Amino acid sequence: MLAGKRILLIIGGGIAAYKALELIRLIQKAGGTVVPVLTRAGAQFVTPLSVGALAGAKVYQDLFNLTDEAEMGHIQLSRAADLVVVAPATADLLSKMATGRADDLASTLLLATDKRVLVAPAMNVRMWGHPATRRNLGVLQGDGVLVVGPDEGEMACGEYGPGRMAEPVAIVEAIGVALGGGPLAGRHVIVTSGPTHEPIDPVRYIANRSSGAQGTAIAAALRDLGARVTFVTGPAVVPAPFGVTVVAVETAREMASAVQAALPADAAVMAAAVADWHVANASGQKMKKDGSGVGPALEFAENPDILAVVSKGPSRPRLVVGFAAETTDVVAHATAKRARKGCDWIVANDVSPGTGIMGGAENAVVVISDAGAEAWPRMGKDAVARRLAAKIAGALA
Incomplete structure (x- = not known):
């Protein structure tokens, strides 16, 4: 090298x-x-x-x-x-x-x-x-x-x-x-990371417990193998890695637009925990209690399916990797998601209470592809990222 x-x-x-x-x-x-x-x-x-x-x-x-x-x-x-x-x-x-x-x-x-x-x-x-x-x-x-x-x-x-x-x-x-070396030198990879925040009003939002640690580690590992990384991140707890192009977004719709703008790419790793819905009737002003004891009625609309759009779109990267955070029947649900979305791989994990994975320092994943389900041992998120980056480099070689 x-x-x-x-x-x-x-x-x-x-x-x-x-x-x-x-x-x-x-x-x-x-x-x-x-x-x-x-x-x-x-x-x-x-x-x-x-x-x-x-x-x-x-x-x-x-x-x-x-x-x-x-x-x-x-x-x-x-x-x-x-x-x-x-x-x-x-x-x-x-x-x-x-x-x-x-x-x-x-x-x-x-x-x-x-x-x-x-x-x-x-x-x-x-x-x-x-x-x-x-x-x-x-x-x-x-x-x-x-x-x-x-x-x-x-x-x-x-x-x-x-x-x-x-x-x-x-x-x-x-x-x-x-020095411009590494097995991914000359490759462009898009990585999404973190949660999305879907506003209810100017001071409240709906979100999830994702810290962005796994997506951040993946972006750094791909960078370390020489890739040019576009890192599209929601409001994560962890800081973005150096040496990548950072595109900070808040909502799922903003993330979808940022990913489309970053194409074409050799690979896309959709690690973000994107909200499925946004509040269709979000208020432009802070909602106030009226003393009735009845909360506001929120109406929800479906967010863009970023993974499916990238997987099935005209500018589809050569390799598309999705993520599936599940609490039950992890492999079955993730396998079905892969078929439904049209991506090449799904990286699935069990984020049920007690695992400590969502927002934690470790991860235990199953990589699902045409070759079947490959279970990896529990390890630090940095180690998961390095192993996944090496697998991506091998697929693009």
């Missing part, structure tokens, strides 16, 4: 620096070469000897090295690479990047480069959630810096939450995407 690519790897100071050693090995295994830059703080966690031995290259550390700077070494380093990767990207490094500081070799390289930059943040959960870090990250993403991770888990300090550096395998996948 990275054959012939040259990666300038900046290793920041944090306990996650040990993962940079495995990252070097995986980049080389993927065919790339690594030019390592070790910050002064990074050298407190990994040694120049170990980094250089794995990279098979000189380790750069000092901005004021007379030999290197005789030919403006920091300029050459910053522009000779195909991609600049910062892993771990500490809060300090992110701050320097966002404000344009250049007081050491790493920050000077980042300011002088004309290549794309990918950062893998790693820090304490409180530091990651601090407004200054969020602000710096927003500035960097606005400048076009790519971000992978961080993951959620136990910290070296004993706390738990987001802030762990992404695993080296995920970083290599993100490098491939940044």
